[in-house]
Amino acid sequence: MDAIEAVDIQKKFGNITAVNSVSFKVKEGEIFGFLGPNGAGKTTTIRMLTGLLKPDRGYAMIMGYNVIDEPIKAKMLVGVVPEDANPYPDLSSWDNLVLVGRLYGLSGRDIKDRASKMLKLLGLYDIMDRKAKNLSKGQRQKLLVAMALINNPKVLFLDEPTGGLDVLSARMIRELILELKRNGVTVFLTTHNVEEAGALCDRIAIIKNGRIVELGSPDELKIKVGAYTYVTITFNRALESRELVFLEPCEYKVQASKLLIVCSKPVEAIVKAVEFAKEAGLEILDIRISSPTLEDVFVKVAKGE
Amino acid sequence: MRTEQAHMLKRVWAICWKDIKLYYAKGPIVVTGVLFPIFLWIAFYAGRGLDLREGLGSLITLTLLFTASSVTPIIAPWETRQRTLEMVLSRPITVRLMLIGDILASTIFGLIFVIPLIVLGIILNIMPANMFLTMVIVLLTAVGLSSLGIMFSALPTDTPADAVLLSSSIKLPLIFVSGVLVPITQLPTWILPITLLSPITYPTDFLRLQYLGNGFLPSYLDLTVTTLFTLAFTILALKLHEKTMLVRLQRR
Numbered sequence: 001m002d003a004i005e006a007v008d009i010q011k012k013f014g015n016i017t018a019v020n021s022v023s024f025k026v027k028e029g030e031i032f033g034f035l036g037p038n039g040a041g042k043t044t045t046i047r048m049l050t051g052l053l054k055p056d057r058g059y060a061m062i063m064g065y066n067v068i069d070e071p072i073k074a075k076m077l078v079g080v081v082p083e084d085a086n087p088y089p090d091l092s093s094w095d096n097l098v099l100v101g102r103l104y105g106l107s108g109r110d111i112k113d114r115a116s117k118m119l120k121l122l123g124l125y126d127i128m129d130r131k132a133k134n135l136s137k138g139q140r141q142k143l144l145v146a147m148a149l150i151n152n153p154k155v156l157f158l159d160e161p162t163g164g165l166d167v168l169s170a171r172m173i174r175e176l177i178l179e180l181k182r183n184g185v186t187v188f189l190t191t192h193n194v195e196e197a198g199a200l201c202d203r204i205a206i207i208k209n210g211r212i213v214e215l216g217s218p219d220e221l222k223i224k225v226g227a228y229t230y231v232t233i234t235f236n237r238a239l240e241s242r243e244l245v246f247l248e249p250c251e252y253k254v255q256a257s258k259l260l261i262v263c264s265k266p267v268e269a270i271v272k273a274v275e276f277a278k279e280a281g282l283e284i285l286d287i288r289i290s291s292p293t294l295e296d297v298f299v300k301v302a303k304g305e
Numbered sequence: 306m307r308t309e310q311a312h313m314l315k316r317v318w319a320i321c322w323k324d325i326k327l328y329y330a331k332g333p334i335v336v337t338g339v340l341f342p343i344f345l346w347i348a349f350y351a352g353r354g355l356d357l358r359e360g361l362g363s364l365i366t367l368t369l370l371f372t373a374s375s376v377t378p379i380i381a382p383w384e385t386r387q388r389t390l391e392m393v394l395s396r397p398i399t400v401r402l403m404l405i406g407d408i409l410a411s412t413i414f415g416l417i418f419v420i421p422l423i424v425l426g427i428i429l430n431i432m433p434a435n436m437f438l439t440m441v442i443v444l445l446t447a448v449g450l451s452s453l454g455i456m457f458s459a460l461p462t463d464t465p466a467d468a469v470l471l472s473s474s475i476k477l478p479l480i481f482v483s484g485v486l487v488p489i490t491q492l493p494t495w496i497l498p499i500t501l502l503s504p505i506t507y508p509t510d511f512l513r514l515q516y517l518g519n520g521f522l523p524s525y526l527d528l529t530v531t532t533l534f535t536l537a538f539t540i541l542a543l544k545l546h547e548k549t550m551l552v553r554l555q556r557r
């Protein structure tokens with residue numbers, strides 16, 4: 001069974017189509033990244049998947065439950081850290097957890113056990129009586145994560161979970177996400193930190209103008225989108241640019257004895273350069289290849305290249 | 306099925322508990338709930354030399370108006386502004402159950418202030434003719450006024466003052482046209498059509514009948530109309546919020 005299934009979901013606000021015919025499936029235990037520029041439709045999609053918004057068309061399923069027809073059953077299996085949401089500022093961390101535990105229908109004993117465990121795990125145990133308004137931004141974010149995990153969710157939606165966190169806290173959240181995956185939890189992650197998504201996610205969907213424009217594993221996306229690889233070759237003497245027209249349509253630049261090639265098929269370019277070196281009696285002193293990053297992929301897709 | 310219903314009740318109670326902790330168990334709210342009705346009552350009744358028996362029914366209605374509908378108008382706008390509403394609605398709770406929790410908290414708050422007045426009456430030998438029906442109308446009025454407050458907050462705003470303004474501009478005139486401070490029989494006749502449209506006319510009249518033995522309308526009519534008002538306000542409050550919640554979440 002798929003943990004999350006979106007089938008042709010669409011949402012319009014007035015004349016604006018925020019999400020347009022979006023379909024995808026997320027397998028159980030998978031970390032699924034959902035990336036896109038601001039206003040692309042990420043939060044609207046999450047709100048439809050978590051039952052906050054009703055799609056105008058299509059439907060969403062969580063662990064086999066239709067989110068609109070059986071919202072409570074679907075939500076019982078889900079933990080959510082919504083974008084920009086807050087715990088109740090005038091309730092203590094403990095009370096915020098108790099409130100959420102009660103909403104999940106947990107018994108008093110379970111709430112106590114789970115809340116203590118979560119607070120310890122996230123380093124908030126010693127300040128459990130502090131009102132949420134007196135916590136730092138990072139502590140509040142950790143509290144939201146604890147609140148999302150109190151019910152032992154099967155599916156976890158994280159909307160910008162590390163936004164605004166310091167390096168250590170962000171790393172702690174990333175480690176926690178990987179730990180959850182090891183325990184079989186499905187994670188749906190949106191983040192502006194593209195490299196974070198690349199490091200954590202099994203698959204990534206990129207949404208633009210309400211439509212999914214790319215979907216695949218980080219490596220597949222790099223190949224599929226044809227993100228550029230940077231190849232730097234150092235020869236034993238200076239080169240003339242006009243000698244290298246054979247490299248076109250790749251972009252290239254000559255800096256004395258160094259040749260910088262920007263292309264999507266680096267092997268082909270290197271073979272051509274080696275052949276050229278043989279014919280011209282040149283010696284190749286060094287070859288360096290910089291793989292494309294997921295950020296390169298994202299920029300290319302976001303720009304519509 | 307029974308477990309499901311128990312879970313539903315747990316959720317409603319969770320919201321009620323949160324409201325009591327966050328909004329009702331606060332000094333200024335408690336003071337407002339006590340002072341406003343007492344001052345108004347003193348100004349109109351004690352100031353004219355009338356005794357407690359004469360005005361106990363009015364004091365009960367006033368107290369319900371100033372307690373049961375005092376906080377409900379601000380909860381939704383406030384929680385929209387504080388960005389806690391989406392956090393709650395992402396959990397296994399529907400808008401409807403969340404609002405029922407809000408109504409429950411507000412009703413309890415109203416009853417906490419009104420029950421001592423009824424007990425005080427009993428101590429001073431000022432008894433209603435029918436204690437059971439008196440409690441029924443008090444409960445219905447508390448639920449109805451709580452729902453009325455929730456209705457005001459259906460305005461999809463994140464500014465509590467907007468909802469308070471709307472609430473006050475409707476609630477305050479009601480005091481003067483519903484026979485709360487001046488009996489209906491002493492009101493100018495041209496006000497009567499407005500009086501009959503006011504939801505607090507009927508509990509006020511019913512309580513007057515209970516404590517003084519003279520009402521303007523038959524008691525069954527007071528009870529029936531109060532029940533209808535309560536049902537209408539509750540259904541409207543839930544429906545309006547379900548309609549405007551999307552706009553509210555977008556506005557956040």
